[in-house]
Amino acid sequence: MKIQIIEDLFQIFFPKLCLICDDQLYENEIIACLICRHDLPVLFYNDASDNEILRKFNGRIPLEEANTLLSFTKEGKTKKLIHELKYNGNENIGTFLGNWIGELLFENKQFTEVDFIVLVPLHPKKLKKRGYNQLTKFGERLSFYLKKPLKQNILLKIDATKTQTLKQRFERFENNESKFSLLNTTLFSNKHILLIDDVLTTGATLEACSKELLKAPNIKISILTMSLAS
Numbered sequence: 678m679k680i681q682i683i684e685d686l687f688q689i690f691f692p693k694l695c696l697i698c699d700d701q702l703y704e705n706e707i708i709a710c711l712i713c714r715h716d717l718p719v720l721f722y723n724d725a726s727d728n729e730i731l732r733k734f735n736g737r738i739p740l741e742e743a744n745t746l747l748s749f750t751k752e753g754k755t756k757k758l759i760h761e762l763k764y765n766g767n768e769n770i771g772t773f774l775g776n777w778i779g780e781l782l783f784e785n786k787q788f789t790e791v792d793f794i795v796l797v798p799l800h801p802k803k804l805k806k807r808g809y810n811q812l813t814k815f816g817e818r819l820s821f822y823l824k825k826p827l828k829q830n831i832l833l834k835i836d837a838t839k840t841q842t843l844k845q846r847f848e849r850f851e852n853n854e855s856k857f858s859l860l861n862t863t864l865f866s867n868k869h870i871l872l873i874d875d876v877l878t879t880g881a882t883l884e885a886c887s888k889e890l891l892k893a894p895n896i897k898i899s900i901l902t903m904s905l906a907s
């Protein structure tokens with residue numbers, strides 16, 4: 678009883694706010710108010726084996742299936758949500774989006790052939806600074822809905838090698854001074870990997886990750902993102 682009073686008082690002075698519009702949330706609302714949630718532009722494809730994402734990667738990397746949850750625009754609500762997730766410590770947005778797309782995947786029987794779920798890795802320095810990979814909670818919910826394990830610390834983001842020619846140094850500079858590295862090619866050989874990321878823009882990151890994953894013999898790759906930039 679006493680605790681409830683304290684909680685109610687706390688709520689009066691520090692009300693929980695919608696992370697998108699800053700309006701006060703009702704007791705049963707989490708992350709976003711009902712209005713904002715309703716306004717989020719859902720893009721989910723009913724067909725994961727023939728859609729805009731697969732066409733985007735056509736001729737770049739071989740993909741089995743691909744899908745996304747939301748449309749990401751410059752001034753839109755998705756951008757606000759992803760920004761809160763990545764730069765404002767609101768890690769639970771990953772759970773919110775993971776539950777949402779997890780239910781859609783389950784209903785539509787998509788990605789059922791996947792063996793492992795893999796996150797686009799963060800560089801260790803960035804991970805230390807942020808305190809979390811913004812994809813971890815999202816990946817955990819996908820793992821729950823697809824009933825497939827999340828494999829972390831197998832695909833890594835590392836600094837590019839220090840011994841290099843001047844020409845390589847220029848290339849390295851353009852390449853963000855880091856690259857992806859697959860620690861164990863045997864574990865992923867003959868396996869189907871679901872690679873996940875937050876925003877799909879040009880696809881350069883997912884392409885670089887996939888090229889590294891393709892070092893595992895006979896690997897299959899599918900892609901799932903929280904959002905697709907338009």
Ligand SMILES: [Zn+2]
Nearest residue numbers: 695698710713
């Ligand atoms: Zn709102």
